[in-house]
Amino acid sequence: MSLQWHEFASKAQLDTALANHIADRLKAAIDARGAASLAVSGGRTPAGMFAALAQAAIDWRRVNITLVDERWVQPDHADSNERSVREHLLQGPAAQAHFISLVNGAATPHEALTAIEARLAIFPSPIDVLILGMGDDGHTASLFPNAAELEAACASEAQLAAVTPPVAPHQRITLTLPTIAKAREVIVHITGDSKKALLQTALGEDKPVPLQYPIRRVLDRVTTGKSVFWTA
Numbered sequence: 001m002s003l004q005w006h007e008f009a010s011k012a013q014l015d016t017a018l019a020n021h022i023a024d025r026l027k028a029a030i031d032a033r034g035a036a037s038l039a040v041s042g043g044r045t046p047a048g049m050f051a052a053l054a055q056a057a058i059d060w061r062r063v064n065i066t067l068v069d070e071r072w073v074q075p076d077h078a079d080s081n082e083r084s085v086r087e088h089l090l091q092g093p094a095a096q097a098h099f100i101s102l103v104n105g106a107a108t109p110h111e112a113l114t115a116i117e118a119r120l121a122i123f124p125s126p127i128d129v130l131i132l133g134m135g136d137d138g139h140t141a142s143l144f145p146n147a148a149e150l151e152a153a154c155a156s157e158a159q160l161a162a163v164t165p166p167v168a169p170h171q172r173i174t175l176t177l178p179t180i181a182k183a184r185e186v187i188v189h190i191t192g193d194s195k196k197a198l199l200q201t202a203l204g205e206d207k208p209v210p211l212q213y214p215i216r217r218v219l220d221r222v223t224t225g226k227s228v229f230w231t232a
């Protein structure tokens with residue numbers, strides 16, 4: 001299935017439109033299967049969309065939420081993706097959703113993989129809606145270019161992998177590329193002209209460089225619904 005681009009005149013319009021799209025998909029999943037699953041990314045981009053989505057009038061008690069990836073910090077840390085989800089998404093009506101954390105008290109994500117995989121065993125699969133961000137180096141989730149664990153995380157049939165980014169802070173735990181690619185719908189949520197240009201470069205059909213960009217490797221493997229929601 002081809003990649004659909006959705007462009008918006010402002011961040012507010014993007015956040016509202018993406019929140020409404022996600023809510024519609026979660027409601028459809030609940031209607032069809034009695035439950036829905038959503039995996040979201042961290043970083044700075046999604047906070048406004050989270051706040052809009054949190055107000056959606058759906059049966060949040062039937063919605064399961066987890067993260068696509070997490071920094072290996074405790075949930076009260078300023079860099080925690082879980083903290084951002086709790087502060088912006090698990091509020092209002094969405095506070096009734098079931099959130100599965102990707103962190104525990106282990107010293108490293110490598111040590112925690114088995115325990116966190118066990119938590120995800122109850123998470124409805126395939127994931128109904130999976131939201132990806134993208135970094136300025138073309139990373140997505142915690143699939144970072146030149147990370148020692150990148151190839152393993154792109155090939156592993158396990159749900160999770162531990163990654164130490166070459167330059168970004170914190171060790172990471174991340175959904176593996178095959179797990180991401182199995183989602184019923186993958187949405188890339190990015191803003192800014194530079195990220196649009198980078199994504200277009202990464203998706204360039206005839207360039208030898210695309211495979212340097214994990215975002216390209218992920219989108220090449222997604223055979224279900226895939227789209228980009230973007231504003232300048």
Ligand SMILES: O=C(O)[C@H](O)[C@@H](O)[C@H](O)[C@H](O)COP(=O)(O)O
Binds near residue numbers: 133135
């Ligand atoms: O833990 C993370 O950092 C994210 O999951 C990561 O993949 C993020 O989506 C990109 O780095 C974009 O981050 P910004 O939205 O802050 O640009």
